[in-house]
Amino acid sequence: MRWFVTGSEGQLGTALRRRLGELGEPCWGRDLELDVADPEAVADELASLPGGPPEVLVNAAAFTQVDRCEQEPELAARINALAPAGLARLCSERGIRFVHISTDYVFDGEGEKPYREEDPPAPRSVYGHTKWQGERAAMAECSELLLVRTSWVFGRGRNFIAAILGQAERVAAGEGALRVVDDQRGRPTYAQDLAEAIRVLVAGGHRGLFHFANDGEASWWDLARAVLDRSGYGGLEIERIATLALDLPAPRPRYSVLDLGKARKAGVPMRPWQEALEAYLASEDGSAVPVP
Numbered sequence: 057m058r059w060f061v062t063g064s065e066g067q068l069g070t071a072l073r074r075r076l077g078e079l080g081e082p083c084w085g086r087d088l089e090l091d092v093a094d095p096e097a098v099a100d101e102l103a104s105l106p107g108g109p110p111e112v113l114v115n116a117a118a119f120t121q122v123d124r125c126e127q128e129p130e131l132a133a134r135i136n137a138l139a140p141a142g143l144a145r146l147c148s149e150r151g152i153r154f155v156h157i158s159t160d161y162v163f164d165g166e167g168e169k170p171y172r173e174e175d176p177p178a179p180r181s182v183y184g185h186t187k188w189q190g191e192r193a194a195m196a197e198c199s200e201l202l203l204v205r206t207s208w209v210f211g212r213g214r215n216f217i218a219a220i221l222g223q224a225e226r227v228a229a230g231e232g233a234l235r236v237v238d239d240q241r242g243r244p245t246y247a248q249d250l251a252e253a254i255r256v257l258v259a260g261g262h263r264g265l266f267h268f269a270n271d272g273e274a275s276w277w278d279l280a281r282a283v284l285d286r287s288g289y290g291g292l293e294i295e296r297i298a299t300l301a302l303d304l305p306a307p308r309p310r311y312s313v314l315d316l317g318k319a320r321k322a323g324v325p326m327r328p329w330q331e332a333l334e335a336y337l338a339s340e341d342g343s344a345v346p347v348p
């Protein structure tokens with residue numbers, strides 16, 4: 057199959073290009089140089105590809121900085137809601153399979169059991185709201201849409217694990233202390249596993265909404281602990297703190313564990329997040345310089 061990936065330098069975009077490259081599937085991608093919210097520019101780009109438009113377009117572009125979205129709601133709406141609507145329309149008109157990605161932050165996090173695909177979203181942040189708008193707009197424009205919700209993604213680039221490793225380096229050098237929230241629970245997801253899940257769902261001809269994450273659940277504190285224990289920082293203490301103590305602009309869901317039953321039934325491989333974390337730390341992504 058011939059693929060095109062928007063947001064191709066992001067965590068998922070990078071992972072997808074790598075996985076498709078390994079399998080020898082032709083894949084093109086653009087990041088910020090192609091504004092995903094400009095459908096005409098995207099249409100021109102697709103038409104100019106060798107061999108013409110792709111068979112599959114994956115929209116891995118998003119405004120993912122949850123706190124910045126609160127401060128820049130118009131930009132968030134443009135990238136997270138308007139762009140998928142335009143891409144969905146374009147794909148629908150040209151017979152291209154459209155894959156869009158959304159988030160566990162569409163849920164309010166007040167639940168007690170894993171969120172299933174049919175559970176009603178009730179986002180609390182601008183990021184969650186705009187992503188949910190994007191889901192609905194893409195569904196309305198493209199009946200053949202494959203929509204994958206995921207959570208707590210780590211891959212190449214800016215992410216929680218890279219941030220924790222950066223902080224650990226400073227704490228080990230005698231600067232500051234590690235404090236991590238312990239009252240939010242979710243499912244960490246390795247971008248490489250998400251890329252494979254998308255590939256398997258597309259190859260299986262699946263459409264509609266699927267949840268995908270790595271198996272198991274964790275708090276951010278659990279994840280930070282697991283990272284340090286596997287990175288030579290096992291001796292460093294991490295203080296458990298409440299989300300409120302950080303006084304962040306965007307509210308976070310307290311519990312945003314996604315139910316994985318539907319993707320499992322579809323044959324999507326799903327390993328525990330601890331195994332995925334080890335694979336990440338051993339990869340070139342995980343050994344990249346920690347983000348300050």
Ligand SMILES: NC(=O)c1ccc[n+]([C@@H]2O[C@H](COP(=O)([O-])OP(=O)(O)OC[C@H]3O[C@@H](n4cnc5c(N)ncnc54)[C@H](OP(=O)(O)O)[C@@H]3O)[C@@H](O)[C@H]2O)c1
Pocket residue numbers: 062063064065066067068069086087088089090091092093115116117118119120135157158159160187205206207208209210213214
């Ligand atoms: N990261 C998570 O924890 C997480 C959790 C749940 C769901 N998701 C969803 O998973 C998908 C992939 O996320 P990710 O973690 O791979 O995100 P990411 O690493 O932030 O990558 C997104 C990419 O899109 C680019 N981009 C932003 N605005 C653009 C525009 N107007 N045109 C073209 N490209 C643009 C970004 O560039 P800049 O970085 O230069 O802005 C970035 O390279 C997104 O739909 C996200 O909402 C992510």
